[in-house]
Each structure stands twice: as C-alpha cells, then as structure tokens.
Amino acid sequence: MDRRRVVVTGMGTVNPLAHSVDEFWAALLAGKSGAAPITLFDPSGLTTRFAAEVKGFDPDAYMPRKDSRRLDRSTMLFWAATKQAMDDAGLVFEDGDPAGLRAGVVCGTGIGGIGTTQSQIDVLNNRGPGRISPLAIPMIMSNQAAGAVSIDFHLAGPSTCTVTACAAAANAIGDAAEIIRRGVADVMVAGGMEGAVTEFAMGGFASMKALSTRNDDPEAASRPFDRDRDGFVLGEGAGSLVLESWEHATAREAHIYGEVSGYGMSADAYHITLPRPGGGGAARAMQGALDDAGIAGDEVGYINAHGTSTPANDATETLAIKSVFGRHAQRLPVSSTKSMTGHMLGGAGAVEAVIALKTLVEGVVPPTINYTTPDPECDLDYVPNEPREVPVRRVLSNSFGFGGHNVSLLFSSV
Amino acid sequence: MERSEIEAKLVDLLVDELGLERDDITMEAKFEEDLDVDSLGVVELLMALEDNFDVKIPDEEAEKITTVGEAAEMVSQKLNG
Known part of the structure; x- marks a missing residue:
C-alpha cells in the first residue's frame, strides 16, 4: 500500500523581520536584516x-491579558504563528x-520558557x-506551547513536543x-518557537564563544559562508504549518503550498x-530525506541551509552538501x-520551512546577505546578496x- | 485601613496582577464562576494579598474564600482585628 x-495548507510566522508570511517574504527578497x-x-x-528580536510584539493583540500573561513569550510567539496558519488553512x-x-500539534523548542526560568x-x-509563581512550571516547561495550542484551537489528537535544540522545529x-x-x-499543526x-541565554551562548561579537555593526554580523563570519546572531521567533493528509486537503478543496515528501534524521x-x-x-x-522521498539528488533545486554563520557549521555543512550532491x-x-x-534556535526550522514552501510557490530563492568575501572552505553558490528567480x-x-541532531526536510511542489 | 481603601486596593491587584477587566469586578463576583480565576490564579492572588497588605493567609483560611468581598473581609479582619 502506498503511504499517505x-x-x-496553512502557514504562519512571527519573526525578527515580520509578523506575517507576506511581509516576511517581502523582507527576505529585499535582503533586510533583523x-x-x-x-x-x-x-x-x-x-x-x-x-534579532521580534519587534513590536503585543501578546494582548491575540488574547485577553489575563490569558496572555500566563504564557511565556516563546509560547505566545508560536500561538500567534499558529493563529495565522489556521486562518490561512481555513480550519x-x-x-x-x-x-x-x-x-493535533507538534511544537519544537530549544530551551522553552527560559525567560520565565530567569525571572523566577x-x-x-x-x-x-x-514566592515562586504557581505559573512558573507551566510557563517554563518546553511543552507549554503544544499544550496551549491544543487547548485554544481544540486539537484533541496527538499533542507533543520535540526538544532537539536547533533541529527541534524540523x-x-x-x-x-x-x-x-x-x-x-x-490534520497536524507543526512548527517551533524560541524566545531566548x-x-x-545570551550569557551562556557567549561563554561558549558561539555568538558574533560584531557590536559595532549588528546588521552585518550574521554572514553565513563569508570568510569573516565570527559566530551566530541569536534570533527569536516562531513558525507554524498546518499539515494535512492529501485526502483531507483535497476533499475540502484546500489551497496546497506543497508536500512534505522527505524526512531524514541522523546523529553526529x-x-x-x-x-x-x-x-x-x-x-x-x-541523504535520508532524499531516500525517504525516493528521488535523486539532482532533482533538488534549492537548499535552505542551516548556515548559522559559525566558522564550524558553515564549512562542515558545505562539505556535507558536496558529499551528497x-x-x-x-x-x-x-x-x-x-x-x-x-x-x-528551536523556531528556525519552522520559519525556514515557510521559506522553502514560498520558494516552491514563488519560483524565487532568497539570498544570503552580508556575503562579501569568499572562504576557500565554503565554495558553493550561496545566492549572494540578491534573490534569484529559479x-x-x-x-x-x-x-x-x-x-548532534541532524534533520533534513524535503518539500515538493504538487 | 478603611474597608473602602482595602476594596479599592484589592480591585487594583486583580487588574494589575491577574489581568482582569476592572468592569467585571464586583464584591459579589465569584472568582471561579464569574471571573474565570482558576486554582493557580487564586494562589497568585493570595501571594499578592500577602505582599501588598503585609498579612499572612494560612491555606485553611484561603480555601474558604470564594468571592472578591470575602477576600476583602479577610484582609480587613487581619488588619483591623
């Protein structure tokens, strides 16, 4: 029997560039930094x-303050993205x-309600x-977002949470x-969030020497694959997708952005x-994602890289891409x-899934900005600084x- | 402290700390049924009362409070004997 x-059929995001998918796409094509x-x-x-903070986010725009104050900022970001996605799907x-x-719902996160952890x-x-708040534990737990979304959107099927750091949303x-x-x-709401x-959290990442220290020019600090990259720029945000079985989506004549056709996982x-x-x-x-989809590497038209702008990731990911393709x-x-x-972090994979699906629909690939100086160890076509019609x-x-969690998702046009 | 002063301060706490709508709050309002304040919210309120009125509210007394007016009465008795 063929698998389902x-x-x-629905997408939403709240992130450092925008509070909606359409504004987000425009900002990406304009090459803006958050x-x-x-x-x-x-x-x-x-x-x-x-x-890269989410700017001007007002939880009270989504629910009464007596409810929003009981959710960690990270949960609120996912809730808002999910509201957009459900409205978009018309469900x-x-x-x-x-x-x-x-x-049901699956929501990923890296470090959950760490803002509440710190304040409590x-x-x-x-x-x-x-004097610890009775809301401290529910706000800190990494599954709060899945729980809150299942309650408020009445999703009574499977409800769970992935906690695999920056691979969580994927x-x-x-x-x-x-x-x-x-x-x-x-139907499954799926995505991830981070409000770290x-x-x-900044102190912890700084001690790991993982963050860029380009304080004099923040917009130029995230420069994946560029020779002068010096670490990642911490962002916050959420992405949410509505996934449906083909039968369910077509029976109700839903608009379809694309198909989740391959899912590959490994550990380092x-x-x-x-x-x-x-x-x-x-x-x-x-390779696992390609095999799961049953396609050859040369059928892939674009890769949205992990591309963190750390010296180690970008060189290693480049080698990995070359070895597969x-x-x-x-x-x-x-x-x-x-x-x-x-x-x-835990929101990245979902926001980047939104980008992958928009790329399928629009036929345009968003750029890698701040790319000025090639690195001999990073020698692929990184779509420098300008979007490209492909x-x-x-x-x-x-x-x-x-x-050491590695996840690749393959999205296809239908 | 005057009873009216206690009541006014209590209403402010419910608005500022629990995020309730001022217009919904009456002395007769029941926390759970009328104001949608659940058991976690009641704990938050008790902590706020203790901090703001400088009183101690044992659990067995706290359990008896169901309305805004009863909370005001309890604070009043603790402050004024």
Missing part, C-alpha cells in the same frame, strides 16, 4: 549586545468537535521558594508528517556542540536566510542542533 501523502541592539533587557554586561475546530479528535530564579534568590514537522502517514491524525533573547554521535568533522552526520540526514552541488543554489533572521520543484531544508 502529507501536504501543507539584527539590532538588544531592547528586551539591559545588555551592558554582555560581550554580545545585539540580537476551525470547536471544543468537543469529532474532527478535532483527528487533529530571581524570585527564588531574592524572596525565597515560597523534527516537529517531520514527526507530525509521520503521525499523519500512520493514519492516526488527518534573555540575559541568561561525536560532540555535544561541535559538528563531526567532514559533515558525515549532516550528509546522512540529507557531487557535481550537482556546484549548480545548486544554497542560501542561509539566517543572514537576515538571525538564528531562532523555478524549483523540490527544496531541501537543513536543521542541525547541539547534541
């Missing part, structure tokens, strides 16, 4: 004092709706354990597609933060949109996480 096909000096807290004690479930029993640890240290989309393929759900622009099994030299783990994830790698456009959005029918999106 899974298609994307990086700027930090405004969410006083960063003066940090070595990196800029980030509404009521409480107790039998159709809602076959609809302040309470613990300053006022003692008796895992969420892949796992949600598998749940539909298994036949236990017809906090003093605690090497080091908790460094990629395995040579990129063998990343290569196996990409061979000669086709030299003709294959590869860009890192993290040059514009910064690195949204009709593509198959797009690969890479997401690799601390812990």
